[in-house]
Structures are given as C-alpha cells and as structure tokens.
C-alpha cells in the first residue's frame with residue numbers, strides 16, 4: 001500500500017486550474033511513539049486553502065511552491081496506532097492534508113462518532129464551516145426571534161447553516177446565491193424564505209423587493225461589491241458579520257475597499273469572525289447540530305468527487321464558485 005498526495009506543479013496565480021496540481025506517491029509512513037496513522041475517507045476543500053497556498057492566511061505566511069502539498073481537514077479511520085487516545089479502528093477528523101493517509105500526534109484532532117451523524121458531515125455543517133455559522137448567529141450576532149438575517153454564498157456549508165440556525169431561533173432567512181438553480185435549492189431544500197441571484201440584472205432592486213423592511217443582520221461570505229450592496233438593505237443599527245472574502249481570494253489586487261460612508265450612514269455594528277476563537281462552543285454546537293441532522297431540521301448539500309486525482313480540479317471548481325454545497329473528495333470506503 002502506498003500514500004498518494006496532491007502537490008502543486010507550480011506556484012498558484014489567479015484562479016486555480018486542474019493543471020496546477022498533480023498526484024505523487026510515497027511510502028506509507030509508520031507511526032512512532034505517540035503517533036497514529038489515519039486512512040482518509042473524506043477530504044474537505046475550503047476557500048481558506050487558496051489563501052493558505054498563497055501565504056496570505058492566518059495559518060501561514062509562506063506561499064507554497066512546486067512539490068508542496070496544501071493543507072486540508074480530513075475524516076478517516078485509524079489504521080495503526082501508538083497513541084493511547086486514538087485506538088485502531090477509531091474515526092477521527094484532523095488536518096491530514098491533500099493525501100490518502102497521514103500521521104497524527106493528536107494535535108488539532110478530534111474523535112468523531114459515526115452513530116451521531118454521517119462521517120462527511122463532520123467536515124461540513126457539523127465541522128469547521130458549521131461552527132463558523134454558529135459563531136456568527138449565536139455568539140456574535142445573537143440572532144433573535146422576529147429578526148431577518150441576510151447571508152451571501154447561501155448554498156455553501158457556512159451560508160446554509162447561518163440561515164438554518166437563524167430560522168431555528170425564530171428569525172427569517174434570506175439568501176444570496178450565484179444562479180437560479182442555487183437559489184431554488186436554497187429555498188426548496190434549505191427552506192430559506194427567499195433567495196436572490198446576484199448575477200441577474202436588477203439584483204439590488206430584487207433584494208429590496210424581498211426585504212421591504214430591511215435586514216437586521218448581514219453575514220458576509222464574499223466582501224467587495226456584495227458587501228457594499230448589502231448595506232443598501234441593512235436596517236439602521238443593523239449588524240454585519242465579516243466572515244469571508246470570496247471575491248478576492250484568487251486575486252486580492254482586483255479587490256476594491258469598502259466605502260466607509262456605508263456603515264456610518266447605517267450606524268452599523270461590524271464584527272470580524274475567526275472560527276478558531278470559538279473552539280469552546282464545539283460541544284454545544286455538535287450536540288445541537290447532530291440532533292438537527294438526525295431529526296431532519298438541519299439539511300445540507302454536498303458537492304462530491306471520487307478519488308484523490310480529482311482533488312485539484314474540484315478545488316478549481318470551488319474557487320470559481322461552481323460548487324453546489326460542501327466541496328468534498330471521497331477517498332475511500334467508510
């Protein structure tokens with residue numbers, strides 16, 4: 001048995017393409033004392049990986065070059081163990097990278113219980129993206145019954161959970177997404193009140209039409225013009241949660257700064273969100289969301305491909321905004 005890794009063929013520039021990545025093989029590593037070897041089952045593709053590759057992310061300021069493997073969180077099964085806390089056969093999530101096997105010391109690793117929720121969910125609505133939404137709705141915005149919450153990239157794992165957690169609290173959820181198909185899924189499958197396609201002409205008017213009284217909270221996954229447009233429907237004294245910058249990850253030089261007159265006129269409260277600040281919320285979040293998945297009150301979509309060789313092209317799809325739900329690579333059987 002060999003390990004297969006996806007590495008860069010060259011430093012990334014702009015929107016990634018499949019040719020920026022290739023698969024290499026390496027011998028399976030043997031766990032040393034205090035280590036265990038994980039066979040990966042699901043690999044999570046996330047927008048932050050684009051910034052991490054460019055050396056523009058909080059996790060690392062060093063750009064990756066040819067032969068380097070990007071970071072990723074993975075879910076897998078312990079194959080061989082010399083760690084008392086992670087026995088062979090246990091399911092774990094950890095930062096295993098774009099590869100089929102990885103060693104772990106237990107750092108930034110958690111046991112996952114497949115009886116509580118499907119394994120893949122631990123990378124999506126029950127994982128880091130879901131915790132991000134929890135941090136936004138519950139901790140930072142403190143969404144209450146009767147409020148209206150607007151969220152961009154509404155079909156993705158963060159956006160879909162922002163809307164659903166807001167609805168669980170008695171708020172109305174309104175989404176923004178990049179196609180009529182995506183919007184239909186946001187309202188039909190995720191049960192948001194409305195979803196507006198920002199790529200259609202007349203986007204601002206359409207947003208105003210579905211939000212005649214405005215939004216109390218805007219959760220921003222995109223930045224740039226989308227953030228500026230959202231101020232057009234934010235209520236006076238509204239809250240903006242700054243979470244993501246999808247419009248600039250591929251090429252920050254093309255991005256335009258926010259006109260600060262917009263938050264001044266709306267007397268807005270703007271809060272930046274970094275999900276790693278909310279690890280202490282994980283137990284309450286996991287209990288609530290796993291229950292919601294089992295009883296059908298929390299729904300999610302996954303955008304899956306099979307096999308490590310498909311990783312690069314699937315990441316490129318995510319960074320072009322073409323994914324429909326949580327971007328995942330399936331690497332092996334559960």
Ligand SMILES: NC(=O)c1ccc[n+]([C@@H]2O[C@H](COP(=O)([O-])OP(=O)(O)OC[C@H]3O[C@@H](n4cnc5c(N)ncnc54)[C@H](OP(=O)(O)O)[C@@H]3O)[C@@H](O)[C@H]2O)c1
Pocket residue numbers: 046047048128129132152153154155156157158159176177178179182221222242243244245246247248273274275276318319320321322323324325326327
């Ligand atoms: N602050 C934190 O701690 C934290 C933690 C996790 C995630 N995030 C951020 O949360 C956001 C959502 O993450 P996610 O995992 O749920 O991603 P996602 O929604 O599955 O994928 C990103 C989506 O962004 C939209 N998008 C808008 N403008 C885009 C553009 N110019 N280029 C490409 N895509 C564009 C696309 O959907 P449409 O077609 O609908 O526009 C795309 O599908 C990201 O910005 C991510 O970095 C932040």
